[in-house]
Amino acid sequence: MAHYNSYDSFKLKKSINKKNKIKENLLSKTKNIPKDFIVEDNNDTAIIIEVSYNSAWILYNNEVIEAKLRKGINVPCNKIFLPGDKIKLLKEKNNYIIENLIKRKTILTRIKKDSTRVSDNVMAIQSIAANITLAVITVAAKEPPLHPKFIDRYLIILENSNIKPIICLNKCDLKTEKEDKILDVYRNLNIPIIETSTYTHIGIENLKKHLRGNQAILVGNSGVGKSSLINEIMKEEKTAVGNVSMKSKRGRHTTTKSKFYVWEENSSIIDTPGIRSLDVSTFTTDEIKNYFKEFATWRDKCKYKDCLHYKETEKDCMVKQAVKKGIINKDRYESYIRIIKNILKEE
Ligand SMILES: Nc1nc2c(ncn2[C@@H]2O[C@H](COP(=O)(O)OP(=O)(O)OP(=O)(O)O)[C@@H](O)[C@H]2O)c(=O)[nH]1
Ligand SMILES: [Mg+2]
Ligand SMILES: [Zn+2]
Known part of the structure; x- marks a missing residue:
C-alpha cells in the first residue's frame, strides 16, 4: 500500500531499432488509449505519486487518494x-476516477541495454518521472569519488x-582542491553548483532556494547522499540512510524505490x-x-564541416587545438571521445 509520499518507479520496456524512436512520447506506444484522453493543462492540481496495475495514488488537495482509470x-x-503526471479527476459517489491525463511538459527517461535479451539492438527505456522541471545531479566530494564523466552523461540526458x-x-566536508577544480569546468558552462554537507548542515538552505517552486528530482550514484539531503530538507528521518561499504567505497543501494516528497506548497x-x-x-x-x-565556438572553424573532432588531424580540427591549448577542458574532451567511441561501437 502506498504511504503518504512514496511511489514505485517502474519500467517500460521497448525494442528500439531506430534511434529516433527513443524520443517519442512513450504514450504513443500504447495504442488502446483514446486520443481525447490527453488534454491541455488546466489548473487542477492532482499529481500521481505512485502507480500500480489497477490504480494510482494521487496527491489531491494535500491528501493522498486512490483512483482508478x-x-x-x-x-x-x-x-x-x-x-x-498531472491528471483530471472525477468523483463518482465515493470513488475517484481518472478522466484525463494532462499533456506532459517533460519526461525523464534513462536508457540501458536490456541484459535479459540476447540481441544487441534491444534497449530498455526506464521512465523515471514526468513533468520534472529541475534535476539535481548529485555527486559526492569523496566516498564515492567524484567522476565528472557521470555528470557529462547526465547533462546530455537532461538537455x-x-x-x-x-x-x-x-x-563537501570531505572536499579538497581536486574536486573544486573538477567542478570549475561546469561553473564555466553556467551550470549552478551547490555545495552541501548533511553532516555540517552547510548549503541546505541554498539547495532549497533552487528547488523552490519546482517539481525536482535527485539523481546520482549510490552513496552520494541523496536520501540524506532529503532528510535534511524534510527535517525528519523519513528515508533509509545506509553506510557506504568500506570495502568497495561504493554506496550500498539503500534506496530501492523512487519516492515523492512534497516539502513545501508547489515544491516537490x-x-x-x-x-x-548511464547509457x-x-x-x-x-x-x-x-x-x-x-x-561551439571552435567547431565552425574545423576544416571539415562534419568534423567529429576525433580521428581528424589536429591541424584540421580546431576543437583538438583548443584542447591542446587548455581552452577546452581535457577531461570533458575525453568524456566526449568515450561517448563517441561507444556510439560508433569502437569500444
Ligand atoms: N561525510 C559525509 N557523509 C555523508 C554526507 N551525507 C551523507 N553521508 C553519508 O553517505 C552515506 C550514503 O548516504 P545516502 O543518503 O544513503 O546516499 P544515497 O545517495 O541516497 O544512496 P542510494 O540510496 O544508494 O542511491 C551515508 O553513510 C551517509 O551518512 C555528508 O554530507 N558528508
Ligand atoms: Mg538513497
Ligand atoms: Zn574538429
Whole structure:
C-alpha cells in the first residue's frame, strides 16, 4: 500500500531499432488509449505519486487518494502513468476516477541495454518521472569519488529531455582542491553548483532556494547522499540512510524505490535509487557534438564541416587545438571521445 509520499518507479520496456524512436512520447506506444484522453493543462492540481496495475495514488488537495482509470480504457495504470503526471479527476459517489491525463511538459527517461535479451539492438527505456522541471545531479566530494564523466552523461540526458540541471556537491566536508577544480569546468558552462554537507548542515538552505517552486528530482550514484539531503530538507528521518561499504567505497543501494516528497506548497522532490552507469549510446554523434556546448565556438572553424573532432588531424580540427591549448577542458574532451567511441561501437 502506498504511504503518504512514496511511489514505485517502474519500467517500460521497448525494442528500439531506430534511434529516433527513443524520443517519442512513450504514450504513443500504447495504442488502446483514446486520443481525447490527453488534454491541455488546466489548473487542477492532482499529481500521481505512485502507480500500480489497477490504480494510482494521487496527491489531491494535500491528501493522498486512490483512483482508478475511467471505464473503457483497458490498459494497466502502470503502463500509462508516471510519477509526476498531472491528471483530471472525477468523483463518482465515493470513488475517484481518472478522466484525463494532462499533456506532459517533460519526461525523464534513462536508457540501458536490456541484459535479459540476447540481441544487441534491444534497449530498455526506464521512465523515471514526468513533468520534472529541475534535476539535481548529485555527486559526492569523496566516498564515492567524484567522476565528472557521470555528470557529462547526465547533462546530455537532461538537455535531451529539456530539464534544467543543477549540480549538488554533497559531502563537501570531505572536499579538497581536486574536486573544486573538477567542478570549475561546469561553473564555466553556467551550470549552478551547490555545495552541501548533511553532516555540517552547510548549503541546505541554498539547495532549497533552487528547488523552490519546482517539481525536482535527485539523481546520482549510490552513496552520494541523496536520501540524506532529503532528510535534511524534510527535517525528519523519513528515508533509509545506509553506510557506504568500506570495502568497495561504493554506496550500498539503500534506496530501492523512487519516492515523492512534497516539502513545501508547489515544491516537490523525488528521491531515486542510485545508479552505477548511464547509457548514452542511443544518441547520434551529431547530437553529442551539440551537447558539448564549449565546442561551439571552435567547431565552425574545423576544416571539415562534419568534423567529429576525433580521428581528424589536429591541424584540421580546431576543437583538438583548443584542447591542446587548455581552452577546452581535457577531461570533458575525453568524456566526449568515450561517448563517441561507444556510439560508433569502437569500444
Ligand atoms: N561525510 C559525509 N557523509 C555523508 C554526507 N551525507 C551523507 N553521508 C553519508 O553517505 C552515506 C550514503 O548516504 P545516502 O543518503 O544513503 O546516499 P544515497 O545517495 O541516497 O544512496 P542510494 O540510496 O544508494 O542511491 C551515508 O553513510 C551517509 O551518512 C555528508 O554530507 N558528508
Ligand atoms: Mg538513497
Ligand atoms: Zn574538429
